[in-house]
Each structure stands twice: as C-alpha cells, then as structure tokens.
Amino acid sequence: MTAVVDRLNTGRTSFSVEFFPPRNEDEERLLWRAVREVEPLDPAFVSVTYGAGGSTRDRTIRTTGRIANETTLTPMAHLTAVNHSVAELRNVIGWYAASGVRNILAVRGDPPGDPNGEWVPHPQGLTYAEELVRLIRQLGDFCVGVAAFPHGHPRSADLEVDADHVARKIRAGADFAIAQLFLEPEHFLRLRDRLAKRGCEVPLLPGIMPITTPKVLAKFQELAGVPVPDRVSDQLLPLAEDRAAFRAAGIELTTALCERLISEGVPGLHFYTLNRSTATRQVVTQLGLAGIAVG
C-alpha cells in the first residue's frame, strides 16, 4: 500500500481530495460517482473523515476499505479520539490495517454536541492528537498525518502556542500535516514559517474548498472558524442571486489562491469536496495538476 508521504515527495505539485462517509444509499451513490470521477486524474490520495457516531464510523472503515480494494486510489482514513477508549482505538486501527488502509489522519476531534465546548476525554481514552499519533505509530507501519490551523485552533491561547502543539504532534511521529481552510494565502504561509522556525520540515498541505455557492461560503466560515475576508465577500456576495456568476467568480478566486500557493512551493493541495467532484476537477485541470492514472 502506497504511503501518502511518498506520493507527496515526487517533486511535482499534487492534489488530494477529502470525502465524508455516506449516511444513506443516495449519499453512497453520490460519493462513488465522485470517487470514480477523480480516479482518472490521479490524486495523490483520497481521505475519508471520521464522524462522532458508531454507524458513521463503520462507514469510514468500509469506505476506505472499498477504496483500497476496488480502485487504483491511495486511501487515507481519518481517526478521532472522541468517545473512544484506547482499546477501541486499537481495534479501529486494526480494522484499517486489515482492510488495506495504511494512511491515517490522526485528529483529536471535537466535543460531541458543541464543537467549541470543553473537551472531556473518555475515561480510558486520550486527551490530545499527539497521543493518537504515538498510538498509531506503536501499532504498525502507518503513514500518519495531523491537522494544523492557519488561524490557530480556536482553543489555543495564541498562534505561537498553537504552533508549539502542532510541532509536538510532528515530533511524536507525524509524516505530514493538513491545514484547516483559509482564504488569504498569507495565513497559511505564516503557519508554515512558524512550523519551520520549530524545525518541522514535513510536508504541509493547504486545505482548499472551491467556493461554488453562498452555502459553501457559509460552510467555509463554519469550518475555518473565522469570518470570510471582506475582499472575498465584497466580490462574491453581490452575485448571490446569480448562481452561474457566483460559481464562476468563486472558482476563479479558488484557482487564484491555489496558483499563489503553488508559486510558494506547496507539495500538494488538499480539496474538501463535500462529496462532489465537479468544481475540484475544474480547478485542478485549470492548474494543470490533473495527472493520468496508471494501473
């Protein structure tokens, strides 16, 4: 099974995509259509997020296993410490390995019900993602990624303390990091500088979400945890009633952001697809990042 980090170290800018596990048959069909549509473009990897409940968790295991066994793609499964004892985490990691998944994004997760609430660890569980990185490393030959935050994690005291904590995860054994969403490249580049200052040289991938509708723009704000910059809302919000014009301007804005990041030497771009691939394919094709899948 290919390690994500090997796909990031080819010297050529790559792209990757993120999906969430489907909740019903309609979503399952939508997801698999998107998977099949990105497959010929040869993304470096495709990742599947990990939810808070039992059935969505089973679907992450099943979906990444199917990607490993039925496609030419390199899958990465997310894993969180939410409501899990260490014994349960070992079990899930074992299932990933058994279904051919060797790449794991180790994230702590948010308190269920209130993402901004106080984190209460499971009595036999873990407190920080750093511990999850160590656990995965102990259990086998996995390639491990972690999360990083251009605007700082909402619960971090400041950006420097926040970077210290990301550096700890990298020192604990993470092979690469993926950044939360942002719209101004400087926020990502400053995060990269803060990590470099701490001696962290692993690949750092920017998280990108093509802005196609006002709903997606609102989703950006929810995920990034910061307001949409005025520059972007001034450009997009006047087009809110004109779907085609909004989409065209949003794709142009996303492409320009990616071009800047490529010129700054990022190893790859990680796209949050919301399980639809059209906009991502459009952007990566415009950027010349779409490869040709072999095998």
Ligand SMILES: Cc1cc2nc3c(=O)[nH]c(=O)nc-3n(C[C@H](O)[C@H](O)[C@H](O)COP(=O)(O)OP(=O)(O)OC[C@H]3O[C@@H](n4cnc5c(N)ncnc54)[C@H](O)[C@@H]3O)c2cc1C
């Ligand atoms: C790319 C990406 C993918 C994600 N995928 C998922 C997913 O699939 N499922 C999901 O539920 N959520 C996901 N998330 C959200 C993530 O779980 C939350 O943002 C969560 O609040 C933080 O996770 P973390 O791994 O960064 O936690 P941590 O690194 O554990 O950090 C949590 C907080 O604790 C602080 N901290 C860390 N270490 C220490 C320490 N040693 N001492 C004191 N404080 C410390 C940090 O600064 C931060 O404020 C994802 C986020 C990103 C960016």
